[in-house]
Amino acid sequence: MIVVMKKNAPEQDIDAVTERLKSEGFQVHISRGVEKTIIGVIGEGTEEVIRLASMQSVEQVVPVRRPYKLVSRDFHPDDTVVQVGNAKFGSKQVVVIAGPCAVEGHEQVMQAARVVHDLGLMVLRGGAYKPRTSPYSFQGMGVEGLKILAEARERFGLMVVTEAVDRESLNYVAEWADIIQIGARNMQNFELLKAAGHSNKPVLLKRGLSATIDEWLMAAEYIAANGNPNIILCERGIRTYETKTRNTLDLSAIPVVKQLSHLPIIIDPSHSTGQWSWVAPMARAAVAAGADGLIIEAHPNPTEALSDGPQSLSLPHLSELVESLRPIAEAIGRTL
Amino acid sequence: MIVVMKKNAPEQDIDAVTERLKSEGFQVHISRGVEKTIIGVIGEGTEEVIRLASMQSVEQVVPVRRPYKLVSRDFHPDDTVVQVGNAKFGSKQVVVIAGPCAVEGHEQVMQAARVVHDLGLMVLRGGAYKPRTSPYSFQGMGVEGLKILAEARERFGLMVVTEAVDRESLNYVAEWADIIQIGARNMQNFELLKAAGHSNKPVLLKRGLSATIDEWLMAAEYIAANGNPNIILCERGIRTYETKTRNTLDLSAIPVVKQLSHLPIIIDPSHSTGQWSWVAPMARAAVAAGADGLIIEAHPNPTEALSDGPQSLSLPHLSELVESLRPIAEAIGRTL
Amino acid sequence: MIVVMKKNAPEQDIDAVTERLKSEGFQVHISRGVEKTIIGVIGEGTEEVIRLASMQSVEQVVPVRRPYKLVSRDFHPDDTVVQVGNAKFGSKQVVVIAGPCAVEGHEQVMQAARVVHDLGLMVLRGGAYKPRTSPYSFQGMGVEGLKILAEARERFGLMVVTEAVDRESLNYVAEWADIIQIGARNMQNFELLKAAGHSNKPVLLKRGLSATIDEWLMAAEYIAANGNPNIILCERGIRTYETKTRNTLDLSAIPVVKQLSHLPIIIDPSHSTGQWSWVAPMARAAVAAGADGLIIEAHPNPTEALSDGPQSLSLPHLSELVESLRPIAEAIGRTL
């Protein structure tokens, strides 16, 4: 890390900082400029950065090491491939996950699952536990919903991803589904992250609405540090001042994450835009930008949906979209 | 709610919308403009808004009712006063909570508690469970920390507020402390909110880093709807593009919340600014703006703090700040 | 527009609002709910919305008409095609503009122009007037720079786009170049917009760093309302809390703008990302999302660039990128 001292910091304050660093076992290089003194420190930890920043005459502490390690490409140069059934997130294959926002009943899930299967897709989505902004909104079918998803899996040979909202639901999800989703609002629910780390199922980790890419990778580090290396990152829109779209889809996160981390990254164009007619162009853009997959809301009858109707594709629109993605995947040397 | 149809929406689409509304029991008024048709609807619910928005030719659905009810001033015009010991949040009294970010040991807490008591303050803060961005950072002392806080309470006659991070820790906090804090990162951890709603201790609910005021009040509604009306709101800075401060303290939230809700609101000037020298001016501003209280980080030795050192006041600085607040409270007709 | 009255608004306040509206010639429909009264108004203007909002007991005034008219698709359903030489912005053709950030000298521009021409591109960019954050940074070559660009145009048969920063420079740009660029920081420099409206050259209007899509279209409306219908919109990244990228490229703006307006929209992946290695994936994403063109920084020697070096592509990288765009354009039925 680098410690920048304030202009005209007294010698004794510079000494105090360097003494402290040396006493903690760090090597120190001092560069004295005309105005400011800079202290280069070999090695660092989060705690040290915090403590130094509160010392007298310290203007700024600049971390040099990234705060994450297990998920960093610096320590693991090759791409991680997370395999779930035949779906390989992080390979040349672009994996499209589709299905309804919420599990609402048997018939609805089977209709969606059939289309997902018929389109040659491999993973079905659907929420059994729904974190809803309002306590008066439909909160999901719970275990009963998980069982419906499991039935669809058996019947159509699909893998299933669904969200867990606390330790208890995580146990159920790990039992009945193939991928555990951690939603945007729980990205920094560290107790849930630890529990996901102890699970043996892959985790789909959505980016928080106002999470920086560093914080998102730190959340992934929680899962990895607790023992689970099978993590799929999912960008789903960030909160900005723009109100035309529900959130602002940050597609630049794709190349940035690819540079910083070896983990696969997929895109959710449904929650970010909030309107079904904008889902298709953003899905195409995501594939062109190098996303390892997509997660798309589709519903047999969007107008009747108990959750997020306006952003759900009808099944014919889903079919149309998937067809339009193939030539784009090919154009960048990937398959769908 | 109001439904705005798209320009030149065909008559049959307008009919479909009105028929649907009538079939769900709503009364409907149609205003036909030269360009657009507007449908005024008496009554509304969250689900209906979502479903209508996905119907053909609907441009916009504008909710008229606020989504929260129990915490809304519309339904409860008088201020709620949350009393904890002698501290009355929401009264003429401005309640100052102070103490270290994290409980680090017995001596540290007793030193801080003694100063809090000597300054005439009534509530001690200190984290036993710490939600930390990095899995490698100090995660708190847990139950042992709660016991230290409880000892300080007995010894100095103080009330204690401390954070819960999941259902399990919430049970412990409810047992050992006087106010349960829900942190910013857990503001939309709905399972935790429900658990807090079932508790019999008051809840201090921090605003999420990117939560709108409406979402914050909806989170409070979760607690109230599950049975607990004793909620203290706490603004602690929101995430914006500005990087000089850790977050941007949104003091305008004070008059806005006072208008929308009957709940008390306090301000955390420590986490928002991230630098101790900016805490005092923002604390004074908060009191002048009408905050019902403050929650301030103070540490016997900020440079040694295991958590958030740079934003902690030393105990002499805390004392100075508290003295400077009294004349401001008086200037607006309140007491400290 | 729709006027929502506060809960329990007294009858006389409702009357005052309706009387005022009628006296200004509006037709009024009143819907009385159990809690709130809604007044539907046929027709509206910006001023009326502002004035009504400050009347007694008015809770909210919801505009129904979009504030822009000439640039709105409601009033002009067909796509506008802005033709500059053989480049047709808004047609099936995806127009790629390339060149250095700043004009630094004769040799630099000729080298870039030669590559632009050899790649089959039709428009050269390059700044002669540079709005720079620091008064101590290179401010551009001015008219001399314009002449170099004009020479490149003659020599290589290219069209030229370059930025104007005030009325005076706009006159020079209109004289020497083919497209007048209005930069992000001047998007709400209304005097400059008016001047651009009086010009007879097409205008490339960049979105402001924190401009909503509505404000951006209103800025375009300024140009159109002053007589110039040839406007090309350009999204170049918006300001958010994320700091890994220079700004957050809002590609969702493409389908949103296409729905609201008939104007062509192009994307600047260079300024938004701020790092050349992220330019190519975002350029491909933009084309896949339906952008009508791109504007890309490329420099014969990025390391020597006087402005924005890190985000400039070298000329070989530009060439590689352009080749990779062709199959994506084809995949969505367009040409490059």
Next chain:
Amino acid sequence: MIVVMKKNAPEQDIDAVTERLKSEGFQVHISRGVEKTIIGVIGEGTEEVIRLASMQSVEQVVPVRRPYKLVSRDFHPDDTVVQVGNAKFGSKQVVVIAGPCAVEGHEQVMQAARVVHDLGLMVLRGGAYKPRTSPYSFQGMGVEGLKILAEARERFGLMVVTEAVDRESLNYVAEWADIIQIGARNMQNFELLKAAGHSNKPVLLKRGLSATIDEWLMAAEYIAANGNPNIILCERGIRTYETKTRNTLDLSAIPVVKQLSHLPIIIDPSHSTGQWSWVAPMARAAVAAGADGLIIEAHPNPTEALSDGPQSLSLPHLSELVESLRPIAEAIGRTL
């Protein structure tokens, strides 16, 4: 500045960077860590930072010097006091500026000016040139409006502040008024800043809607570097995701600016909140936080205002507010 090289950067790339720095006359210190090499550089400029960042194997260039100089407290430790008539911005006096958003006519300005005078205030505001989002909104009375303001000045012994929107209007404003206002949307209109720098009247520089504090100080540096040291900074709310208030008033900017710069800073609580009932609490908060002044919208008849009616105080409310500010100013050792 500090150059952080990428992990495992080849020796030749480290050499290339140091050679380049040395050839430009900089002194260089190299610290080799286990993973990364850090190059400390004595001295720096904006251009060098940009160029180095684009060199091979460079991960990050961290500027150490602030980019502004003339407005920096590092170079000018004492507070600057900008005196206009008897008003002293930056002294112990808290200067309250008040008046209508727009000059609409003779009677309106005289009524407002009389109240401003009777309250013992010294500066009148009022816009003759109005930068309006819509081309169809009232754009101000221009020179005629300036003359009305000048008459009010004579009649009531007030100083006058009013906005300039381009070089031409700036000349008129400098002729007829006492303080030239640069509005938020023009904060990075660098041509206007240069013109203001050449003027001999003090400049009130509003912060841009999405300007960082550093960019704002750089805009002030433009004015100072062009010869005008009399600059008053004005925070007026920044753009965030929150929509309840028009913008988010960033009061933390007061202590931050006071630390970084010697310039006075005032607060505009009217434009930021957008609702008159929230103006008073935020004005009180601003004074408590240490603002050197306020600029407040007040109108003889807010409901008739041609611009920003809902946020204007009526004159009796203005009077009430000013009285409530005095004890707060006294509480922090200042006068009003």
